[in-house]
Amino acid sequence: MAIVQNWLPPSRENWELVCYIWQFFPVITAFQWLLDWYPQGKTSTNFRFNIPGAIGWATMESAGFLTLVYIMNALPKELGIEELPWGNWTMAGCFVIHYTYRAVLSPLFLNPSMSPIHPLVWTLAFLFQIFNSTAIGGWLAGYGPTTVHDWAGRFWVMEIGLVLWAWGLLGNIFHDDDLREIRRAADRQQRQEAEKLGKPPKSVHKVYMIPKNGLFKYVLYAHYLCEWIEWAGFWMVGGWHCGPARMFLVNEIATMLPRALQGKRWYIQRFGKEKVGNRKAIIPGLV
Template identity: 85%
Template sequence: MAIIQNWLPPSRENWETVCFIWQFFPVITAFQWVLDWYPQGKTSTDSRFNIPGKIGWATMESAGFIVLLYNMFTLPSELGIEELPWGNWTMAGCFVIHYVYRALVSPLFLNPSMSPIHPLVWTLAFLFQVFNATSLSGWLAGYGPTTVNDWAGRYWAMEIGLVVWAWGLLGNIFHDDDLREIRRAADRKQRKEAEKLGRPVDGVDKVYMIPKNGLFALVLYAHYLCEWIEWAGFWMVGGWKCVPARVFLVNEITTMLPRALQGKRWYEKKFGKDKVGSRKAIIPGLV
């Protein structure tokens, strides 16, 4: 049953239109190269329109896996496909696992706190998820490979890609948790002092320190780098002909790279260049 006729799930013509438009997403991110204004996370700003961090993050990031799963379960029947090959479901599973962690588990259960998100950032992130999920799910749900034979001869590449994807995901989780520990430690300290002095806890929404464990010893945005590795492995699973996976990786890089460079400037301004030291923004020894 279509929720929006010819769009959710998409017709082939509309899917191709989405894929074409989605390739130009880097043009939208160009403003990040010239502006330091990015009202989210450590660079969030005070605004009466702000959305609470945890709720904002969960709602904007969940759109991706919800759209993908809906299309995976509805589009095949509209196209007369009885069963999708296991390779399609493997890629869909990788995507869903990442975003269930990123959109639900991380903000709602693991993060001690999250800074507010401006509605503009929320809207752009929501659209990113919808366009990306439509592009990927169209390919996976009927407009890409539709039989086991379409995956034949690529099993070794898929296995390597899954290993790369898994290591990227684990690295992303590890470095995310290192950032969380900064606030967890600050929260424990505040609660101990508050109990001793009989005053309320200040909160850790704006507590930041320079992370140092794992790849953070080399770069400030190790969790971004691990996510790139993760989606590079995802593209390997799909193969060179999986254009949606390639566009996804490119779009991730073009939006996260300037954000990391902006973040490095923020760290240097807040803590001083001597504290940041020789750390690069996101790629060890390069950028």
């Protein structure tokens, strides 16, 4: 049963329209190169209608994998496809695993705290997820490969892509946890001091330090870099012809690169150029 007729799941015509529009997303990110205003995370601002960090992140990010799972289950029935090949489900599984971690486990269970999110950022991120998951979901659920033969002859490339995807995900988790440890250490210190003084502990949601482990020795946004590696592997699994996977990687770079450069300026302003040292923003030795 369709949730929105011809849109969720999408008809082929509407899916092609979504994919066409989605390729122009980098144009929308142009404002990030011009403005340092980005009211989320370490650069969040006080605003009356801010959304609590954990709830905001979970709701905007979950839209993606929930949409994809629905399309994967609903669209084949509408197209009369009895069974999708294992390659399709493998890519869908990679997508769901990543966002189960990013949209559910991280904000709701792992992160000690999260800064509030501006409604505009939430809306743009939500739309990113809807467009992206519709493009990828449509390709995997019937408008891309539909038989095992469509995957034949490229198993070794898929294996390399899956290894790259897995290492990217593990690197993303590792560097995310290094950032969390900064908050956890600050929280432990606050609780110890509060216990000595007999006062309630202070919030640590605005405690920041320069991370130094793993790739953080070389770049300030190592978790971003690892996510690019992850989705490059995902594209490799789908193949060069997998337009939605390619657009996903390109669009992530388009929005995360200016964010990382902005973040580097923030680190320098907050901690000084000497403490930041020779670290690049996101690509070791380059940017």
